[in-house]
Amino acid sequence: MESQGMDKGQKNIDLGVILSITTHRLYGELDDYYEALQYLTGDPIWSHQIGRVCEQVKPYILSLYPQLEGVGSNEKFNSEEEVFAFVKSQKDVFGDSLPLSPMPKSDGYSYVDPIEEFTEMSSGRSK
Numbered sequence: 001m002e003s004q005g006m007d008k009g010q011k012n013i014d015l016g017v018i019l020s021i022t023t024h025r026l027y028g029e030l031d032d033y034y035e036a037l038q039y040l041t042g043d044p045i046w047s048h049q050i051g052r053v054c055e056q057v058k059p060y061i062l063s064l065y066p067q068l069e070g071v072g073s074n075e076k077f078n079s080e081e082e083v084f085a086f087v088k089s090q091k092d093v094f095g096d097s098l099p100l101s102p103m104p105k106s107d108g109y110s111y112v113d114p115i116e117e118f119t120e121m122s123s124g125r126s127k
Contacts, residue, residue, distance in 0.1 A: 013036050016032075021058060
């Protein structure tokens, strides 16, 4: 898939990182995963927040790239090499990266203080 050109304010995000967000499986570099989530939300993201944040960001990404729905969700891998080969095959189809803009706050993401969220998670409560 070719991009029609990037709008101002967009950033190219590695396809492996995008698939990490949409599948909750690590297909890209961990640092890039954090960076992408922070770019998309405009907020710092801590490790314990990744699951919730991905669930809130995933519909936004899939609204822009519906062809990614389910890509990478059910594959079985026996080695790191198989994961790398899978990501490469998907980049051959969709491109190495895709342009994304920060997510509008009206699209379902909500900031939660990381300390407060951790405390709630540790006590068994959830929002």
